[in-house]
Amino acid sequence: MINLTDEKMDKTTKKKKKTAECCGYPISIFFIVVNEFCERFSYYGMRAVLVLYFRYFLLWDDDLATSIYHAFVALCYLTPILGAIIADSWLGKFKTIIYLSIVYAIGQVTMAISTIHDITDANRDGTPDNFTFHIALSMLGLILIALGTGGIKPCVAAFGGDQFQEHQSRQLNTFFSVFYLCINAGSLLSTLITPVLRAQECGIHTQQQCYPLAFGVPAVLMVISLVVFIAGSGMYVKTDPEGNIMWSVCKCIGFAIKNRFRHRSSSYPKREHWMDWANEKYDKLLIAQIKMVLKVLFLYIPLPMFWTLFDQKGSRWTLQATTMSGDFGAFILQPDQMQTVNPILILTLVPIMDRLIFPLIQKCGLNFSPLKRMTVGMLFAAMAFVSAALVQIEIDKTLPNFPSSSESQLKVVNTYSTTLNVTISPNEHLLIESFGSSADYVTFDHQDITVSLNTNPVITKAFSLIKGGRQTLIIPSDPTVMYLKEDVKSKPREGKNAIRFVNGYTADLNITNLDSIEPSATTNYTLVNQGKRDFVLRHGEQWCEFSRKFGFGASYTFLIPSTVFSDDCESITEVEDMKPNSVHMALQIPQYFLITTGEVMFSVTGLQFSYSQAPKNMKSVLQAGWLCTNAVGNIIVLIVAELGKLPKQWAEYLLFASLLVAVSIIFSIMAYFYTYIDPAEIEAQVRKEQGLEPEEMEKETLEMEEKDEDQKNEQGVKQTKI
Numbered sequence: 191m192i193n194l195t196d197e198k199m200d201k202t203t204k205k206k207k208k209t210a211e212c213c214g215y216p217i218s219i220f221f222i223v224v225n226e227f228c229e230r231f232s233y234y235g236m237r238a239v240l241v242l243y244f245r246y247f248l249l250w251d252d253d254l255a256t257s258i259y260h261a262f263v264a265l266c267y268l269t270p271i272l273g274a275i276i277a278d279s280w281l282g283k284f285k286t287i288i289y290l291s292i293v294y295a296i297g298q299v300t301m302a303i304s305t306i307h308d309i310t311d312a313n314r315d316g317t318p319d320n321f322t323f324h325i326a327l328s329m330l331g332l333i334l335i336a337l338g339t340g341g342i343k344p345c346v347a348a349f350g351g352d353q354f355q356e357h358q359s360r361q362l363n364t365f366f367s368v369f370y371l372c373i374n375a376g377s378l379l380s381t382l383i384t385p386v387l388r389a390q391e392c393g394i395h396t397q398q399q400c401y402p403l404a405f406g407v408p409a410v411l412m413v414i415s416l417v418v419f420i421a422g423s424g425m426y427v428k429t430d431p432e433g434n435i436m437w438s439v440c441k442c443i444g445f446a447i448k449n450r451f452r453h454r455s456s457s458y459p460k461r462e463h464w465m466d467w468a469n470e471k472y473d474k475l476l477i478a479q480i481k482m483v484l485k486v487l488f489l490y491i492p493l494p495m496f497w498t499l500f501d502q503k504g505s506r507w508t509l510q511a512t513t514m515s516g517d518f519g520a521f522i523l524q525p526d527q528m529q530t531v532n533p534i535l536i537l538t539l540v541p542i543m544d545r546l547i548f549p550l551i552q553k554c555g556l557n558f559s560p561l562k563r564m565t566v567g568m569l570f571a572a573m574a575f576v577s578a579a580l581v582q583i584e585i586d587k588t589l590p591n592f593p594s595s596s597e598s599q600l601k602v603v604n605t606y607s608t609t610l611n612v613t614i615s616p617n618e619h620l621l622i623e624s625f626g627s628s629a630d631y632v633t634f635d636h637q638d639i640t641v642s643l644n645t646n647p648v649i650t651k652a653f654s655l656i657k658g659g660r661q662t663l664i665i666p667s668d669p670t671v672m673y674l675k676e677d678v679k680s681k682p683r684e685g686k687n688a689i690r691f692v693n694g695y696t697a698d699l700n701i702t703n704l705d706s707i708e709p710s711a712t713t714n715y716t717l718v719n720q721g722k723r724d725f726v727l728r729h730g731e732q733w734c735e736f737s738r739k740f741g742f743g744a745s746y747t748f749l750i751p752s753t754v755f756s757d758d759c760e761s762i763t764e765v766e767d768m769k770p771n772s773v774h775m776a777l778q779i780p781q782y783f784l785i786t787t788g789e790v791m792f793s794v795t796g797l798q799f800s801y802s803q804a805p806k807n808m809k810s811v812l813q814a815g816w817l818c819t820n821a822v823g824n825i826i827v828l829i830v831a832e833l834g835k836l837p838k839q840w841a842e843y844l845l846f847a848s849l850l851v852a853v854s855i856i857f858s859i860m861a862y863f864y865t866y867i868d869p870a871e872i873e874a875q876v877r878k879e880q881g882l883e884p885e886e887m888e889k890e891t892l893e894m895e896e897k898d899e900d901q902k903n904e905q906g907v908k909q910t911k912i
């Protein structure tokens with residue numbers, strides 16, 4: 191009798207090595223989910239402050255910052271293909287995760303170093319002197335991060351799946367749900383923490399926003415993630431790569447196409463599947479495996495549309511939030527913090543769906559198959575965009591009437607000592623009291639105007655307005671020098687408030703955080719956050735302090751009279767150029783709820799589906815294909831953003847919703863014709879057809895492996911456990 195070790199016994203019966211278990215789950219998955227939590231913390235934490243780093247550290251404009259950001263995200267979801275090829279064809283998942291995690295951690299550290307302004311701030315003025323150095327270093331860091339995060343992404347999920355035995359399909363599904371919860375717990379915590387770290391001040395020579403800390407903590411988390419993964423090393427089931435599988439797949443597909451073309455005449459009998467044209471040269475098993483993968487990849491074609499909508503949470507929806515009020519009474523929510531609603535909802539919805547909704551649907555006798563779930567998920571995402579459109583319509587009702595590209599708008603502010611009758615040619619007459627303003631903007635469809643004041647003598651002056659712009663005509667204490675000042679013509683970014691001051695005092699004034707302002711001059715806009723803000727006005731020894739409470743997204747011009755110090759700042763007048771946001775951010779919760787429900791149905795299910803429908807040697811490849819749908823979705827967002835939007839934002843939301851409904855109908859038809867498979871069963875069947883009975887297969891495998899092992903032992907090569 192042959193004395194088989196446990197390991198060989200497992201191999202002969204074609205079962206995986208059994209690992210230590212706790213409550214029916216392999217203990218090894220504990221290390222994998224903790225690793226995923228830390229990695230996602232690292233990734234989302236870095237992503238949360240990335241655009242701000244581009245915008246305010248590298249001083250890029252909004253467009254460049256957003257484009258590079260989306261390009262980086264797209265790259266992160268394209269590199270999984272590379273990771274999958276390395277894992278399935280060369281290194282195996284375990285080694286791929288370790289090596290690429292090292293690349294990832296180096297990338298995060300490089301990124302953190304690139305944000306230390308003191309490195310190039312020789313003149314110690316608080317800004318880097320050599321931007322090229324910081325840009326080059328951060329781009330290198332981002333490329334390494336994209337390679338690392340994308341490369342390990344398909345491997346970690348598939349490696350987790352590999353830890354389960356064939357009879358543990360229920361536990362496998364729970365694993366994917368827990369895995370998804372860890373992704374979102376990491377994302378939630380880091381999105382809350384890193385912006386707070388960024389807001390701290392730090393530095394060697396000068397104190398600046400603490401980007402090194404905001405990027406440094408994710409770097410530390412990535413190192414922890416790697417250490418945790420290595421710690422579980424002894425417990426994992428590690429499947430060896432099966433040679434250069436991708437190359438074999440490509441050659442086999444190429445041969446099938448060529449062979450089909452060669453036999454295109456109708457005299458040749460048709461074959462069941464076009465891949466069967468590879469039968470002459472390639473192993474039936476490989477052909478069967480390729481058919482399985484192609485079937486699933488074909489099904490993926492419509493999926494990017496879901497991600498196109500999903501990924502607009504971070505862009506369009508956040509911009510929408512900047513036109514809303516985030517005052518929740520007990521706390522204030524900033525527009526970008528609204529995004530944390532998504533992971534919070536995931537953490538509550540995944541258990542509810544898994545434990546309650548899906549079992550309930552099953553109890554009702556309904557067959558809620560994975561592909562049906564994914565279709566319903568898409569419809570939920572479409573509904574989320576309908577909800578976003580309805581919210582947008584409400585917001586539009588409260589937004590100022592901004593000028594079109596051919597119009598110009600003008601407001602008049604009077605800091606002259608008496609009420610003035612202002613005539614703007616040809617027929618606008620405004621009566622404006624001293625230290626007051628016209629009620630609202632007057633819209634002109636021409637640019638050249640003449641303004642007359644009823645002073646004695648009458649003052650008349652010609653002006654040319656900016657096309658598509660908003661301006662204020664400032665009438666100072668000496669009206670002969672009246673002048674135009676450009677106003678904001680969109681809601682201030684990030685829900686902030688744009689404020690400026692007109693100096694009606696007779697001498698220069700200093701105002702907190704602003705340059706000194708000359709008499710009759712107007713400052714440029716300064717952005718201030720929501721809440722109570724104090725300003726101190728100074729001239730020599732004289733000073734006074736005034737406070738204002740700001741809402742979200744307003745714009746004000748403060749008129750400072752000559753009596754400002756004698757009445758302790760009481761007489762400063764506030765002109766409201768743009769009303770604060772009045773639609774509450776809570777109205778975005780339904781759209782977040784709908785998109786997150788869609789995500790649970792679509793994304794968690796898609797992750798499980800991609801694993802279960804892949805042949806053993808192509809699991810990572812199919813995970814990578816799944817992640818690629820996300821990359822394509824992001825690229826579509828980029829293209830749409832570049833092409834510009836529809837004139838009305840709500841119409842764009844409805845357009846996206848309709849597109850996704852159309853795509854989900856196409857997907858449901860494709861899904862209807864899809865038959866679920868058990869890849870292991872198909873592989874066994876093909877082997878049988880090839881004339882290998884199960885016992886023979888086992889014998890053959892055992893013999894081959896023993897031979898292999900003997901050879902390796904002879905060479906003194908240490909065996910990897912499988």
Ligand SMILES: CC(C)[C@H](NC(=O)[C@H](C)N)C(=O)O
Nearest residue numbers: 373374377532533536793820
């Ligand atoms: C990109 C995936 C859908 C996934 N993201 C999420 O779960 C978000 C945070 N809800 C990921 O793997 O990061």
